[in-house]
Structures are given as C-alpha cells and as structure tokens.
Amino acid sequence: MRASRLVTLLLLLQNRGRMTARQLADELEVSVRTVYRDVEALGAAGIPLYGAAGHAGGYRLVDGYRTRLTGLTADEAQAAFLAALPGTTAQLKLRAALPTESREHAERIQERFLLDAPGWYGDADRVPHLAAAAAAVWARRAVGLRYRRWRAPEEVERRVEPYGLVLKAGRWYLVAGGPSGIRTYRVDQILEIGPLEEEFVVPDGFELAGYWNGYLADFRARLYTSEALVRLSPEGARRLGVTSSGDGWVEVRVPIESIDHAHREFLRLGADVEVLAPAELRNRIAETARTLTTRYQG
The missing domain is CATH 1.10.10.10 (Winged helix-like DNA-binding domain superfamily/Winged helix DNA-binding domain)
Incomplete structure (x- = not known):
C-alpha cells in the first residue's frame, strides 16, 4: 500500500x-x-x-528530473489510454510517460473513450475484436460489422461509423452511427469487424459522455416497467436512498424490474421494509418469510 x-x-x-x-x-x-x-x-x-x-x-x-518508473514509451502510453485503465496511479503513469507535446492527445482520447466503472451484472467479457474496434474509433474510419443480437434475425450485418468505446463494469460497448442513427453495440457480440476505406466526421454536438448518460437513462426507463408500494423504516429509506422527513416509517412507490428481481432486492432489506403492493410480490415475500421461520425454528 x-x-x-x-x-x-x-x-x-x-x-x-x-x-x-x-x-x-x-x-x-x-x-x-x-x-x-x-x-x-x-x-x-x-x-x-x-x-x-x-x-x-x-x-x-529538481528541474530536469523525470521518473522512469512508468516503464512506458510515449506510444505505449497512448495505447494504454485506449484501454481506459482505472485508478489515479495508472492515469498518472500514463501522463508521466507522454512527452509534453503529446499530452494534448489525451484530450482527443477522452473524446473517444469513456470508463464507466460501477457494476451492472457480472464478469468481464472476452472481446477478441476490441483492438480492431479501438483502431477504427481512433482513425475515424467506417467498419463493416457482423453482429449477434438477441432478437431475430440473430445475426445482422451493418456498416457503421465508430464514434467511441465505453467500458461499463468490465463490458465494452461500441457507440456508432449508422443508417438508423446512433446505436450501442456490445463488443463481445461482434462476430466480425473489417475496416472500410471511408473516413467519417463525427456529427456536430455529439459528445460521448453525454450520449452514454442518455443511453443509461433510457435503459433504466425500459428496465423498470412497474412499481411497488412499500413502507420503509428510517434505515430502509437510507439504504434505498429515499428522502424521509422525520424519524418514523415512510410509505413510497419505487420502480421495479420484475416480481422476481424485486423479491430478491427487498429481501435484502429484511425487517426494514414492508411490501404493500402488488399483491403477488407481497405474497411471495410473506411465503419466503414463513419458510425461513419454519426452517430456523425447526
């Protein structure tokens, strides 16, 4: 340490x-x-x-002293920026390895690559086509994709213009423009990628972080399609990030993804939550509570 x-x-x-x-x-x-x-x-x-x-x-x-602890050349440092390495020490190492005249390149990289660290679901993916996607983003060159998606037809081919890459909890996403507008592609679902001869210009006003924030907001809106009515203790309100006036229990409506997901999430709050509606969710939690009571009293 x-x-x-x-x-x-x-x-x-x-x-x-x-x-x-x-x-x-x-x-x-x-x-x-x-x-x-x-x-x-x-x-x-x-x-x-x-x-x-x-x-x-x-x-x-002392003037003129420059550490070699980074062990990186200028080219290696720029390549490492593409990997969006997290952490203060890593970023400082990268900047230290860049000559003064090259540090402005870091700003160009930040326009094209975004690290979004908080987790969503699980482990990092294998991404054999990440290097090719990053090269296309950096060169502002269009590519042809063969891509696997969840709905039919499961495999599609696209000509896209790669605007940027985002790393979200170990999973890479390619943000690219195409005939139907700007879309987000999971890099681990790219089956083939090939550079095309055409270069492109990113549309005026496009900003990678801004687009990604909007994408997340839309994702959450589609994810949470229902809601639950619950009573929360002061501790439960704090853990859910609910503003509570006073020291007593508070009744609130919270968005939920599904009955199964909400069942798991509310059980984590233990005695600090009472589900009032929907009835299916209340009954599921009550049944779980009865099962646990029987198990631990036996």
Missing part, C-alpha cells in the same frame, strides 16, 4: 510541479504527517525533491 502511494506522490509532483503537503494529503487521502514521512522516504531513496516554506512553498522535483 505504501509503495503504491509513494509512486503516486512522485508522479503527482512530476505532472503538476510544486504541491503543498496539504494538497498532496488531499490527493492521496492521507494525513499531512503521512506526507511528511513519505517525502522523507523518497529523499532517503535518492529522489531529487526539495521543499520550501512560506506562501510560495511546497514540494517539487
């Missing part, structure tokens, strides 16, 4: 120049006293950094 923090501290100074102990502590989420100890350890290891007191003080590396 400390070794990783020392590397992060060093790369922060390399990328940002002078930083105070308080700024470093905030970035590293440690105490100022810990920063003092870490700086002392780096100095003892031969890292040429120094500190100055006063209003314009802080820590900085």
Whole structure:
C-alpha cells in the first residue's frame, strides 16, 4: 500500500510541479504527517525533491528530473489510454510517460473513450475484436460489422461509423452511427469487424459522455416497467436512498424490474421494509418469510 502511494506522490509532483503537503494529503487521502514521512522516504531513496516554506512553498522535483518508473514509451502510453485503465496511479503513469507535446492527445482520447466503472451484472467479457474496434474509433474510419443480437434475425450485418468505446463494469460497448442513427453495440457480440476505406466526421454536438448518460437513462426507463408500494423504516429509506422527513416509517412507490428481481432486492432489506403492493410480490415475500421461520425454528 505504501509503495503504491509513494509512486503516486512522485508522479503527482512530476505532472503538476510544486504541491503543498496539504494538497498532496488531499490527493492521496492521507494525513499531512503521512506526507511528511513519505517525502522523507523518497529523499532517503535518492529522489531529487526539495521543499520550501512560506506562501510560495511546497514540494517539487529538481528541474530536469523525470521518473522512469512508468516503464512506458510515449506510444505505449497512448495505447494504454485506449484501454481506459482505472485508478489515479495508472492515469498518472500514463501522463508521466507522454512527452509534453503529446499530452494534448489525451484530450482527443477522452473524446473517444469513456470508463464507466460501477457494476451492472457480472464478469468481464472476452472481446477478441476490441483492438480492431479501438483502431477504427481512433482513425475515424467506417467498419463493416457482423453482429449477434438477441432478437431475430440473430445475426445482422451493418456498416457503421465508430464514434467511441465505453467500458461499463468490465463490458465494452461500441457507440456508432449508422443508417438508423446512433446505436450501442456490445463488443463481445461482434462476430466480425473489417475496416472500410471511408473516413467519417463525427456529427456536430455529439459528445460521448453525454450520449452514454442518455443511453443509461433510457435503459433504466425500459428496465423498470412497474412499481411497488412499500413502507420503509428510517434505515430502509437510507439504504434505498429515499428522502424521509422525520424519524418514523415512510410509505413510497419505487420502480421495479420484475416480481422476481424485486423479491430478491427487498429481501435484502429484511425487517426494514414492508411490501404493500402488488399483491403477488407481497405474497411471495410473506411465503419466503414463513419458510425461513419454519426452517430456523425447526
């Protein structure tokens, strides 16, 4: 843990120049006293950094010093950006490996690739065509896809213009324009991909993060097609993110995906929730409660 923090501290100074102990502590989420100890350890290891007191003080590396801890060339760093590596240390390593004149490329990459970390369902997928998709996104070159989808016909062929890639909980999605507008394709469902000769221009006003947020909102609207009426204790309201006035129980309506899904989710709240409707969901939970009571009393 400390070794990783020392590397992060060093790369922060390399990328940002002078930083105070308080700024470093905030970035590293440690105490100022810990920063003092870490700086002392780096100095003892031969890292040429120094500190100055006063209003314009802080820590900085000796001019001209550049860490080689990243072990990345400029080309390797740009390639790694394509993988959307998460984490502060990883991003700092990548920036540290880029020469000054190349760092503007990071902004171009952020326009094309988005990391959306929170989980949805499960494990990461195998994506043999990810590299080809990323190359097309980067080159702004149209591609031909053979794609597997859930409805008939299950296999379709498309000519699309790849605008960007999004990583969501280990699953890659290709955002691309086509004859029917902008669509989202799961990269692990791409059966074949081939570059075409045509280059393209992304439509004015398109912004990858904005599109993805809209896609998520539409996804959730289609996902939650029903609702349940429940009573929540103060703890239950807190766990569901429901605003409650006062210290008593609150009655609210919450969106649900299905009876089966809601049954599992509400059971997690235990005694902090009472389902009032729909009747099918209330009866399912009541039956589960009776089964558990019998099992643990036996």
